[in-house]
Amino acid sequence: MNKLYVVGMGPGAYEEMTVRAVKILEQCQVIVGYTLYVDLIREHFSEKEFLTTPMRREIERCRLALKTAQAGRTTAMICSGDAGVYGMSGVLLEMSRDYPEAEIEIVPGVTAAVSGAACLGAPLMHDFAVISLSDLMTPWELIERRLRSAAEADFVICLYNPSSRKRSDYLKRACDILLHFRKAGSLCGVVRNIAREGMTSRVCTLEELREMKTDMFTTVFIGNSGTKQVNGHLVTPRGYSL
Amino acid sequence: MNKLYVVGMGPGAYEEMTVRAVKILEQCQVIVGYTLYVDLIREHFSEKEFLTTPMRREIERCRLALKTAQAGRTTAMICSGDAGVYGMSGVLLEMSRDYPEAEIEIVPGVTAAVSGAACLGAPLMHDFAVISLSDLMTPWELIERRLRSAAEADFVICLYNPSSRKRSDYLKRACDILLHFRKAGSLCGVVRNIAREGMTSRVCTLEELREMKTDMFTTVFIGNSGTKQVNGHLVTPRGYSL
Numbered sequence: 001m002n003k004l005y006v007v008g009m010g011p012g013a014y015e016e017m018t019v020r021a022v023k024i025l026e027q028c029q030v031i032v033g034y035t036l037y038v039d040l041i042r043e044h045f046s047e048k049e050f051l052t053t054p055m056r057r058e059i060e061r062c063r064l065a066l067k068t069a070q071a072g073r074t075t076a077m078i079c080s081g082d083a084g085v086y087g088m089s090g091v092l093l094e095m096s097r098d099y100p101e102a103e104i105e106i107v108p109g110v111t112a113a114v115s116g117a118a119c120l121g122a123p124l125m126h127d128f129a130v131i132s133l134s135d136l137m138t139p140w141e142l143i144e145r146r147l148r149s150a151a152e153a154d155f156v157i158c159l160y161n162p163s164s165r166k167r168s169d170y171l172k173r174a175c176d177i178l179l180h181f182r183k184a185g186s187l188c189g190v191v192r193n194i195a196r197e198g199m200t201s202r203v204c205t206l207e208e209l210r211e212m213k214t215d216m217f218t219t220v221f222i223g224n225s226g227t228k229q230v231n232g233h234l235v236t237p238r239g240y241s242l
Numbered sequence: 243m244n245k246l247y248v249v250g251m252g253p254g255a256y257e258e259m260t261v262r263a264v265k266i267l268e269q270c271q272v273i274v275g276y277t278l279y280v281d282l283i284r285e286h287f288s289e290k291e292f293l294t295t296p297m298r299r300e301i302e303r304c305r306l307a308l309k310t311a312q313a314g315r316t317t318a319m320i321c322s323g324d325a326g327v328y329g330m331s332g333v334l335l336e337m338s339r340d341y342p343e344a345e346i347e348i349v350p351g352v353t354a355a356v357s358g359a360a361c362l363g364a365p366l367m368h369d370f371a372v373i374s375l376s377d378l379m380t381p382w383e384l385i386e387r388r389l390r391s392a393a394e395a396d397f398v399i400c401l402y403n404p405s406s407r408k409r410s411d412y413l414k415r416a417c418d419i420l421l422h423f424r425k426a427g428s429l430c431g432v433v434r435n436i437a438r439e440g441m442t443s444r445v446c447t448l449e450e451l452r453e454m455k456t457d458m459f460t461t462v463f464i465g466n467s468g469t470k471q472v473n474g475h476l477v478t479p480r481g482y483s484l
Contacts, residue, residue: 020258083364091484121331
């Protein structure tokens with residue numbers, strides 16, 4: 001059996017990878033990934049062979065990784081954040097049935113909900129729901145149902161893929177649903193380019209979030225009914241008596 | 243201003259910390275934490291001063307960390323998993339108003355939802371909710387409401403603190419709620435002692451989960467309606483056509 005490591009690289013910077021992820025990339029022969037993410041860490045592993053595919057070519061990229069491992073080369077497939085949160089680990093496990101010599105090991109990383117929360121303060125201190133607004137593979141009706149349920153039960157909500165060029169009004173539509181359940185002035189946070197050049201973060205109200213432009217590098221947080229601002233940080237209290 | 247770093251150490255093993263977390267601990271003068279977690283990494287930072295408090299002494303531990311930083315020593319407070327997910331970063335930000343010389347920086351880590359998922363396969367590939375079953379600071383009625391809402395909207399659910407000695411039947415009560423919404427034989431997963439000695443993981447049905455003994459070192463996953471087993475792994479499909 002030849003190893004295919006599926007490595008979550010964290011939000012972007014080399015230093016946000018785990019020690020285990022770094023060691024595994026150092027000992028692999030081939031690193032496979034989406035061009036943009038490979039470029040973020042390439043300089044630290046300059047002697048490796050890199051195989052990249054552009055965006056939207058996920059299945060092609062997985063097949064490339066499995067074939068490389070099947071052929072006897074120790075391979076790592078890198079994903080931004082964690083490979084198990086809207087990443088490639090699930091589909092790789094499913095596809096691996098056709099590549100019996102490739103043995104998959106999943107190496108967890110810091111997903112954007114967690115790294116984005118750290119930039120804003122501590123919005124995820126209580127129960128939270130993670131929802132992707134991408135309807136490429138999920139019916140929009142199901143996304144709406146999840147937004148309603150999460151808001152109704154007062155979860156903190158973290159949104160992945162809040163919008164893209166083709167889905168420019170999705171965040172607005174999501175906010176319209178959430179505004180039914182949250183009182184005026186409810187606190188939210190937005191982080192863009194976490195741990196990368198040009199990182200920005202901002203605390204705002206749900207009404208302001210509704211008017212905001214976001215993109216696929218943005219992670220959005222909607223506080224629960226108790227979320228507040230502490231010295232400019234977004235904090236969801238857990239309930240300790242101070 | 244003196245730095246107080248709030249460091250998520252990941253599930254337990256030194257290698258599961260991020261490169262940034264390791265560098266920060268190396269440059270700190272004092273490391274503060276819960277005795278059990280400090281012991282997991284102590285040997286790697288043998289020249290540091292360690293200050294520990296036992297379980298349940300969270301506020302005391304935070305005050306100790308803030309006082310140490312306020313007194314001019316570069317300090318790190320370590321939390322298992324990520325400090326922002328049922329951790330100490332929120333309460334530290336709130337308490338820091340009384341320690342104007344302590345400047346808090348939050349260093350994210352791999353939370354148990356993510357590290358546990360990697361042990362089981364890929365259960366979190368689609369929208370998920372994270373819920374703690376501890377009612378120490380949350381009314382049980384609110385926990386039940388969140389379980390119902392998350393199940394009704396077909397979220398994958400990850401449970402933290404599924405039980406303790408005082409709350410031995412809480413997981414059973416949670417499963418009874420979830421069984422109203424999931425069909426018989428729905429798939430779940432349980433991971434104990436993630437990335438520590440004696441780690442175990444198991445895929446089971448929701449009915450089997452109901453009868454299971456768990457403790458505070460266990461993380462529980464309840465799949466959505468599409469979650470399946472692939473070669474013994476728990477996988478929630480995202481919707482790629484293979």
